Amino acid sequence: MYLYETHLHTAPVSRCARRSVRDNLTFYKSIGYDGVFITNHFIDGNINMDASVPYAERIHFYFSDYEEGEKIGKELGIKVFCGVEMSNGGTDFLVYGLDKQWYLDHEELQQMPYSARLTYLKENGALIIQAHPYREAGYIDHIRLFPRHVEGVEIFNAGTQELANKMAEHYAAMYQLQPFAGSDNHVAEDQKMLGGIRCQTPISDMADFIQKFRNHACAPFVKENPLLAVNP
Numbered sequence: 001m002y003l004y005e006t007h008l009h010t011a012p013v014s015r016c017a018r019r020s021v022r023d024n025l026t027f028y029k030s031i032g033y034d035g036v037f038i039t040n041h042f043i044d045g046n047i048n049m050d051a052s053v054p055y056a057e058r059i060h061f062y063f064s065d066y067e068e069g070e071k072i073g074k075e076l077g078i079k080v081f082c083g084v085e086m087s088n089g090g091t092d093f094l095v096y097g098l099d100k101q102w103y104l105d106h107e108e109l110q111q112m113p114y115s116a117r118l119t120y121l122k123e124n125g126a127l128i129i130q131a132h133p134y135r136e137a138g139y140i141d142h143i144r145l146f147p148r149h150v151e152g153v154e155i156f157n158a159g160t161q162e163l164a165n166k167m168a169e170h171y172a173a174m175y176q177l178q179p180f181a182g183s184d185n186h187v188a189e190d191q192k193m194l195g196g197i198r199c200q201t202p203i204s205d206m207a208d209f210i211q212k213f214r215n216h217a218c219a220p221f222v223k224e225n226p227l228l229a230v231n232p
Contacts, residue, residue, distance in 0.1 A: 001198050001199070001200065002034040002035075002198060002199045002200070002201065002202045002203070003032065003033045003034055003196055003197075003198050003221070004033065004034060004035045004036065004037065004079075004196050004197050004198070004199070004203060004218075005028055005033055005035075005036040005037065005182065005183055005185065005194070005196045006037045006039070006083070006094070006180065006181070006182040006195075006196050006197055007037070007039050007083075007085070007094060007131065007154070007157070007182025007183055007184045007185070007195075007196075008024060008036050008037060008038050008039055008182075008183065008184075008185050009038075009039070009040055009041065009085075009184070009185065009186045010024055010038055010040060010065045010069070011048075011065075012048050012065070013040040013041075013047060013048060013061065013062060013064065013065040014040040014041045014046060014047065014048065014186070015041070015046045015047065015048040016041070016046050016186055017040070017186045018186055018187045018188075018190075019186070019187055019188035019190075021038070021065050021068045021069045021072060022068075022072050023188045023189075024036065024185070024188045025069060025072050025073055025076055025078055025080065026076065026188075027188045027189040027227075028078060029076050029077065029078045030189075030227070031225070031226055031227065033078065033196070034078065034079060034202060034203075035073075035078060035079030035080065035081060035202075035203060036069075036073075036078065036079075036080055036081070037081045037082070037083045037096065038065055038066045038069050038080065038081070038082055038083065039082075039083035039084060039085045039094055039182075040062065040065055040066075040084075040085065041085050041087065042062065042084045042085060042086045042087070043055075043058045043059070043062060043110070044086055044087055044088070044110065045085060045086065045087035045092070046087070047061075047062060049061050049062075055107045055110070056104055059100060059103050059104050060100075062084075062100075062103075063082065063100040066080065066082040079202075079203065081096075081203070081205075081206055081209065082099070082206075083095060083096045084096075084098070084103075085131065086117075088114045088144075089140070089141060089144075090135075090137070090139055090140030090141065091114075091130075091133075091140075091143075091144045091146070092130075092131040092132065093118065093128055093129065093130055093131060093146075093150065094128070094129040094130075094131050094154070094180075094182070095121055095126050095127070095128055095129075096126065096127045096128075096129075096206060096209065096210060097125050097126045097127050097206055097207075097210050098121070098124060098125065098126050102124070109121075114146075115146070115149060118146060118149035118150070119149060122149070122151075125210075127151055127152075127209075127210045127213060127214075128149065128150045128151060128152075129150060129151065129152040129153065129154055129180045130145070130146055130150045130152075130153050130154065130177075131154045131157065131182070131184070132154055132157040132159070132160045132164065132165075132168065132184065133145055133153060133154070133164075133167075133168050133171060134160075134163070134164035134165075134167040134168050134171070135157070135159075135160045135161070135164050136161065136164065145171065147171070147175040147177060150177060151177065151178060151213075151214070152172070152177055152178040152179065152180040152213070153168055153169075153171055153172035153175075153177045153178070153179060153180060154168060154180045154181060154182055155168045155169040155172050155179040155180065155181060155220060156168075156169075156181040156182075156195045156220060156222050157181070157182060157183075157184045157195065158182075158183040158184055158185065158191060158192070158193040158194060158195055159183075159184040159186075160184070178213065178216070179219075179220050180197070180220055181195035181196060181197065181220030181221060181222060182195050182196060183195050183196065189225065189227050189228075190228075191225055192224070192225055192228055193222065193223075193224060193225065194222070194223050194224070194225055195220065195221065195222050195223075196220070196221060197213075197218040197219065197220055197221065198218065198219055198221050199212055199217060199218040200217070201217075203218075
């Protein structure tokens with residue numbers, strides 16, 4: 001079985017991340033993961049760069065952690081893929097399948113209402129997962145659901161309350177959306193619970209991942225961090 005982290009934040013791109021790309025890749029490699037998806041906060045979220053900076057510069061900065069991760073991943077022997085966590089006032093979406101050049105070419109995305117943005121992303125080949133849809137936090141004004149604009153729902157998020165995860169599982173089942181899981185890891189080996197997807201065969205590239213997901217050839221999983229289990 002091949003294990004992949006699907007929801008990971010790294011420093012310095014995500015302002016709230018506490019560990020570097022190398023720290024994270026070293027950790028996941030040490031506990032037997034075959035790959036990670038770096039999904040830092042996009043330029044509409046908690047990115048570590050001011051919104052006054054020109055769009056192209058922000059995009060280049062956004063992808064810098066992923067580009068570093070590709071190099072380190074080859075060195076360590078762990079696959080690194082790139083995703084995006086987009087935010088609409090605390091309603092978050094994991095977006096997979098579009099590369100840096102696509103975002104450089106589509107600055108107009110930032111001006112679209114969110115329902116139109118999600119439709120446009122999907123029309124351009126993206127896989128969209130609603131992340132932690134029932135999370136409650138001080139920065140979230142209210143819960144919003146987009147069942148007609150996503151293909152899956154994060155039913156387990158390690159940074160979210162148990163009740164919120166159970167509600168997300170119910171939401172996915174009622175709308176017949178595929179279940180998904182991720183750690184939402186900001187702290188590398190200090191993350192107590194871990195989530196992700198497992199596959200019978202390795203993921204070769206982003207297109208392969210999206211095909212596997214849509215063909216139900218991968219499944220969500222939850223596990224304890226074995227390093228903390230050994231050293232509580």
